[in-house]
Amino acid sequence: xxxxxxxxxxxxxxxxxxxxxxxxxxxxxxxxxxxxxxxxxxxxxxxxxxxxxxxxxxxxxxxxxxxxxxxxxxxxxxxxxxxxxxxxxxxxxxxxxxxxxxxxxxxxxxxxxxxxxxxxxxxxxxxxxxxxxxxxxxxxxxxxxxxxxxxxxxxxxxxxxxxxxxxxxxxxxxxxxxxxxxxxxxxxxxxxxxxxxxxxxxxxxxxxxxxxxxxxxxxxxxxxxxxxxxxxxxxxxxxxxxxxxxxxxxxxxxxxxxxxxxxxxxxxxxxxxxxxxxxxxxxxxxxxxxxxxxxxxxxxxxxxxxxxxxxxxxxxxxxxxxxxxxxxxxxxxxxxxxxxxxxxxxxxxxxxxxxxxxxx
Amino acid sequence: xxxxxxxxxxxxxxxxxxxxxxxxxxxxxxxxxxxxxxxxxxxxxxxxxxxxxxxxxxxxxxxxxxxxxxxxxxxxxxxxxxxxxxxxxxxxxxxxxxxxxxxxxxxxxxxxxxxxxxxxxxxxxxxxxxxxxxxxxxxxxxxxxxxxxxxxxxxxxxxxxxxxxxxxxxxxxxxxxxxxxxxxxxxxxxxxxxxxxxxxxxxxxxxxxxxxxxxxxxxxxxxxxxxxxxxxxxxxxxxxxxxxxxxxxxxxxxxxxxxxxxxxxxxxxxxxxxxxxxxxxxxxxxxxxxxxxxxxxxxxxxxxxxxxxxxxxxxxxxxxxxxxxxxxxxxxxxxxxxxxxxxxxx
Numbered sequence: 001x002x003x004x005x006x007x008x009x010x011x012x013x014x015x016x017x018x019x020x021x022x023x024x025x026x027x028x029x030x031x032x033x034x035x036x037x038x039x040x041x042x043x044x045x046x047x048x049x050x051x052x053x054x055x056x057x058x059x060x061x062x063x064x065x066x067x068x069x070x071x072x073x074x075x076x077x078x079x080x081x082x083x084x085x086x087x088x089x090x091x092x093x094x095x096x097x098x099x100x101x102x103x104x105x106x107x108x109x110x111x112x113x114x115x116x117x118x119x120x121x122x123x124x125x126x127x128x129x130x131x132x133x134x135x136x137x138x139x140x141x142x143x144x145x146x147x148x149x150x151x152x153x154x155x156x157x158x159x160x161x162x163x164x165x166x167x168x169x170x171x172x173x174x175x176x177x178x179x180x181x182x183x184x185x186x187x188x189x190x191x192x193x194x195x196x197x198x199x200x201x202x203x204x205x206x207x208x209x210x211x212x213x214x215x216x217x218x219x220x221x222x223x224x225x226x227x228x229x230x231x232x233x234x235x236x237x238x239x240x241x242x243x244x245x246x247x248x249x250x251x252x253x254x255x256x257x258x259x260x261x262x263x264x265x266x267x268x269x270x271x272x273x274x275x276x277x278x279x280x281x282x283x284x285x286x287x288x289x290x291x292x293x294x295x296x297x298x299x300x301x302x303x304x305x306x307x308x309x310x311x312x313x314x315x316x317x318x319x320x321x322x323x324x325x326x327x328x329x330x331x332x333x334x335x336x337x338x339x340x341x342x343x344x345x346x347x348x349x350x351x352x353x354x355x356x357x358x359x360x
Numbered sequence: 361x362x363x364x365x366x367x368x369x370x371x372x373x374x375x376x377x378x379x380x381x382x383x384x385x386x387x388x389x390x391x392x393x394x395x396x397x398x399x400x401x402x403x404x405x406x407x408x409x410x411x412x413x414x415x416x417x418x419x420x421x422x423x424x425x426x427x428x429x430x431x432x433x434x435x436x437x438x439x440x441x442x443x444x445x446x447x448x449x450x451x452x453x454x455x456x457x458x459x460x461x462x463x464x465x466x467x468x469x470x471x472x473x474x475x476x477x478x479x480x481x482x483x484x485x486x487x488x489x490x491x492x493x494x495x496x497x498x499x500x501x502x503x504x505x506x507x508x509x510x511x512x513x514x515x516x517x518x519x520x521x522x523x524x525x526x527x528x529x530x531x532x533x534x535x536x537x538x539x540x541x542x543x544x545x546x547x548x549x550x551x552x553x554x555x556x557x558x559x560x561x562x563x564x565x566x567x568x569x570x571x572x573x574x575x576x577x578x579x580x581x582x583x584x585x586x587x588x589x590x591x592x593x594x595x596x597x598x599x600x601x602x603x604x605x606x607x608x609x610x611x612x613x614x615x616x617x618x619x620x621x622x623x624x625x626x627x628x629x630x631x632x633x634x635x636x637x638x639x640x641x642x643x644x645x646x647x648x649x650x651x652x653x654x655x656x657x658x659x660x661x662x663x664x665x666x667x668x669x670x671x672x673x674x675x676x677x678x679x680x681x682x683x684x685x686x687x688x689x690x691x692x693x694x695x696x697x698x699x700x701x702x703x704x705x706x
Contacts, residue, residue, distance in 0.1 A: 072594070074596075075593055075596070078593075080593060081593050084589055084593055087589075088586055122382065122385065125385055125387060125388045126387065126388050126389070127388070131385075138378075138381070139382060142381075180386055180388065182388070182427055183426065184388075184706050185424060185610055185632075185634070185706070187634060197614070197618055198618050198620075199618070275582075275614070276582050276610070276611050277610070277611075278581045278610050278611070280580060280582070280607075282422070282423065282579075282580040283581070284582075285578070285580060285583075323590070324590060324593075327587065327590030327591065327593075328590065328593065328594040330573045330574065330575070330594065332547065332576065333547045333575075333576045
């Protein structure tokens, strides 16, 4: 804990000077200079591209809303249904925001579902519930952060590939969650937590879960697009070596990113506890795939270097809306899964087309 | 080394106290009490007979029902002084479970009770045990070859659907144009299809009832909440709901509460303690649950013991234990809930 903190003051030059064998100073500075001008030119183009991508996804969403409105006008175009869709999107949405950061940096976090499961069961043990609202919230967040810290340390300082490190976390967090619960469903009896899930608690008709989701989205967008932290994330994902030469402490940046993803998982776990009124070791099943899929169809590059929070959130909304429309039309899960796959392909193809036209 | 900063110290202390708090929060023990597995008296021939060693191999107890299976087996075996239970660590991995059963065969246990993670995949090792002269009691998930077991004991998924359908039918038979919805379990499991088939077949007895919607959840609380919320939005009014599984039912009840809906009858499935408590309290839409009794594991121990002592089942004329035993899916409602409450699992 202490060492990285002390490095914060003189991390950049230190890391460049010590950890890498002789790179001539001139080369280093000229590469980074070239890199930074290139980046400046690239930023504007990037902004344009992101807009085009988001636009095409908005088109998909609009098409879905039309389909929903035509097939089930009464049930689909209804305030309750809007609340329902947004609430269902909140938990996975918060996870996806964290995932977007990790993917933008060129990493991947396969452990998000397992961390949500572990945080949600740890926060709902009988012993934790004795501490009430604060105990549950605190435990969920700290367990999320703790798992993120382990992921981050293994990847940034242990030199493990993100895929493997987070896969290991997936397995062990699920195992620990099972051990804590013995496979039992832990029902929450703390009313102050449960009350946040029922309509009485809605603020101006907006469920608290949706407010949290909105806040996480806005903060995520600001951090990614308007802060040094965000630029560093993009730089690390674009070219880690260049970022390091430009004076970014890549390892610390990676650590922070997995911590951030863990934090998002902790928050999501708390939302899930409110939503389901319980903690279960099967929670968060396949969240990793849903979050990755949402980020990718949103326009975040799986290879890193480009990320969009707005796109990711739109991706989540597209998936939640599909599920909603299918359920309202009483279509079964086999059809739902086929359609989901088809829509992923369609969304990405449409994006590529619009992208090419936009560039031409 | 740099000198310790105040911030570092603060974070360090905070981290340590958070760690201490979290460690204290792992406990799930309410107050010590007996596991509510099986409190019925043992069968008629309670007297100790010849010693029997029973090997038991099951899947990983990763949800309530499977956990209850293990507890039922253990507590039943503990009732008999002459029975030794050799229970393996549960595994969902076919190869691992085959290895565990082979170990039990090598240990030369007298009788094997096997609840396979996957019935078809464990058929060969069942055959191997039978050929080695160790009779196998196949619990619930059936082997592909009847020669792989001496006796099969398990639940009746089709019967569960039938019981649920008939119970709902009786309650709604005088209501014209009654609407029913179904919250199914994992759709790619055969057992879910069987439950739905039984439910549909039973509802055919009541021409006034129509099933208007069905969605499949995946046995988890989270999915139960999500799918039920959608079903409620899709169906502004209906008269009854059958939910296949009480675990996902926790989520379904939460969704019903969140939507502020009532005025219909809900029937659960499997027989969890939480569901039975709710039925007894009679303060929610949940009025009944259809059993898929975990006590079948206790019965399997009884059958294994009888087999090991070369006895039949008391109360029947046969000299040998039966070749198959299908447990009845009883409906538990307010009338009989006290009788079944001890078998409810959490």
